[in-house]
Amino acid sequence: MNVLTARLLEGGSTTLSSAEIESLRSRISGSVVLPHDATYDDDRRLWNGMFDHHPALIVLCQSADDVVEAVRFCRARNLLVAVRGGGHNVAGLAGADQAVTIDLSRMRDVHVDPALRRVRVEAGALLGDVDRATQAFQLVVPTGVVSAG
Ligand SMILES: Cc1cc2nc3c(=O)[nH]c(=O)nc-3n(C[C@H](O)[C@H](O)[C@H](O)COP(=O)(O)OP(=O)(O)OC[C@H]3O[C@@H](n4cnc5c(N)ncnc54)[C@H](O)[C@@H]3O)c2cc1C
Numbered sequence: 001m002n003v004l005t006a007r008l009l010e011g012g013s014t015t016l017s018s019a020e021i022e023s024l025r026s027r028i029s030g031s032v033v034l035p036h037d038a039t040y041d042d043d044r045r046l047w048n049g050m051f052d053h054h055p056a057l058i059v060l061c062q063s064a065d066d067v068v069e070a071v072r073f074c075r076a077r078n079l080l081v082a083v084r085g086g087g088h089n090v091a092g093l094a095g096a097d098q099a100v101t102i103d104l105s106r107m108r109d110v111h112v113d114p115a116l117r118r119v120r121v122e123a124g125a126l127l128g129d130v131d132r133a134t135q136a137f138q139l140v141v142p143t144g145v146v147s148a149g
Contacts, residue, residue: 004034006056007080007098014077021057027069030062030106043103044095046084051092055082055101062106070102085123112137 003018025032033043034057043058056079059070074081084094084103095101107122110133117139121130128147134140 004056005098006077006100007096009078009080013098014079016056016077020073024059024069024073028059028061028066030060030066033058033060044101045087046092046094047086047088048090048092051095053082053092053095053099054097055095056098058101058103060103060106067102067104070100074100074102083123086126088126110134112139114139 003021004016005013006016007013021032021034033040035054037043040058043060044053044055046053059066059073061067061070071081073079080096080099082094082096082099082101084101084105087094087105103124104122105124107124108126108129109122110125110129111120112133113119114137119130119134119139119141126148127144130141130143131147
């Protein structure tokens with residue numbers, strides 16, 4: 001059964017079956033959110049509320065392995081992809097209508113190496129996450145001042 005329409009990278013659209021969606025779900029530890037799901041409106045919301053994108057589906061990744069699976073899924077079907085990190089890009093570039101959102105907002109780990117004065121930050125982290133982790137070592141990354149940005 002075809003359940004939803006998704007845009008192709010080079011124009012036009014395709015349909016995705018429930019079997020394809022279920023197959024993706026079974027291969028990731030995160031979740032796949034569809035337009036009829038209760039959390040869809042919250043999950044698609046970006047910081048800049050002027051942008052009201054309605055993605056075909058949202059892959060909420062928990063790990064790098066999930067990201068790999070999501071990319072493979074989209075690449076095999078030539079689907080239009082929007083990557084979402086913190087969702088704070090002012091131009092709303094973390095979403096697009098009928099695209100697949102590869103959502104990294106659950107991936108917020110921050111690892112500080114105080115000896116090297118180096119920090120590794122997952123793509124969904126916000127500045128507050130970085131500041132909390134670095135300040136424990138009296139270090140700071142001169143990025144910005146808005147903790148939720
Ligand atoms: C209130 C506010 C305060 C801020 N303050 C600061 C500050 O003090 N200092 C500072 O440096 N910045 C600041 N910013 C900017 C903010 O930090 C940047 O918008 C942020 O770094 C963007 O990262 P993000 O993870 O939120 O991106 P998201 O909004 O998640 O955007 C995703 C990114 O991925 C890209 N992308 C999407 N799809 C694809 C694709 N298919 N292929 C390749 N790339 C893709 C998009 O172009 C976009 O850049 C502020 C923003 C806000 C809203």
